[in-house]
Amino acid sequence: GENVEQHPSTLSVQEGDSAVIKCTYSDSASNYFPWYKQELGKGPQLIIDIRSNVGEKKDQRIAVTLNKTAKHFSLHITETQPEDSAVYFCAASLGEHSGGGADGLTFGKGTHLIIQP
Amino acid sequence: ETGVTQTPRHLVMGMTNKKSLKCEQHLGHNAMYWYKQSAKKPLELMFVYSLEERVENNSVPSRFSPECPNSSHLFLHLHTLQPEDSALYLCASSQAPLYEQYFGPGTRLTVT
Numbered sequence: 001g002e003n004v005e006q007h008p009s010t011l012s013v014q015e016g017d018s019a020v021i022k023c024t025y026s027d028s029a030s031n032y033f034p035w036y037k038q039e040l041g042k043g044p045q046l047i048i049d050i051r052s053n054v055g056e057k058k059d060q061r062i063a064v065t066l067n068k069t070a071k072h073f074s075l076h077i078t079e080t081q082p083e084d085s086a087v088y089f090c091a092a093s094l095g096e097h098s099g100g101g102a103d104g105l106t107f108g109k110g111t112h113l114i115i116q117p
Numbered sequence: 118e119t120g121v122t123q124t125p126r127h128l129v130m131g132m133t134n135k136k137s138l139k140c141e142q143h144l145g146h147n148a149m150y151w152y153k154q155s156a157k158k159p160l161e162l163m164f165v166y167s168l169e170e171r172v173e174n175n176s177v178p179s180r181f182s183p184e185c186p187n188s189s190h191l192f193l194h195l196h197t198l199q200p201e202d203s204a205l206y207l208c209a210s211s212q213a214p215l216y217e218q219y220f221g222p223g224t225r226l227t228v229t
Contacts, residue, residue, distance in 0.1 A: 004159070032216040043121075043207055043220035044160070051216075089160065095216045104150055104162035104173055105218060 002027040004092050006108025014116050019080055021111045023090035024072040032095030033066060033073045034105070038087045048075070051095065085115045120144045121221035123208050129227045132198060138224045140191040140208030148213045149191040151183060154205040154223070166191060167213055198228045
């Protein structure tokens, strides 16, 4: 089955600086890669995702890059703000390769992002 | 925030109790999922339902029994749990064949 590794487990950056979180996956058939943000006491919130036919995707201050050959993808947050402090999870799934049209996600262990004022 | 709701938000139960967790999605989706989130472990997929049929059971012990009576509701029936089953149980939904999954706030379960 799929295995997703995520690094670092904790990341502390100064407010205004950029943050980068990296993930690798093992199953070359995976083709959907979402990122979730989880704040204390809440469920994970989808913040951005990318499919295997795209190398990069941006949404305001966040961007995700995907290298299918190397089987790794990264989350980039620019101009970090205090409200960006949370735990971030990467995930992978078979997406359109799943038989039933619904496929569970395999998650990384999470990165605790701390924005220092 | 209100697209996927879960009740109760907190539950404490003894090892011999029987309880149920409820999930409801208000997004018109046709697939629903149960995940388990334990401390220091990745979120683990437990069950997948698509069009009210279970399509995946991720080697979950039989003391966890899911039920999906319709596309908007998902239950997780619990009986004779172990202390190591204490965790945050998350429900999610999606609109297959689209991939985006949306999570509820979770039920914090403590088994004593």
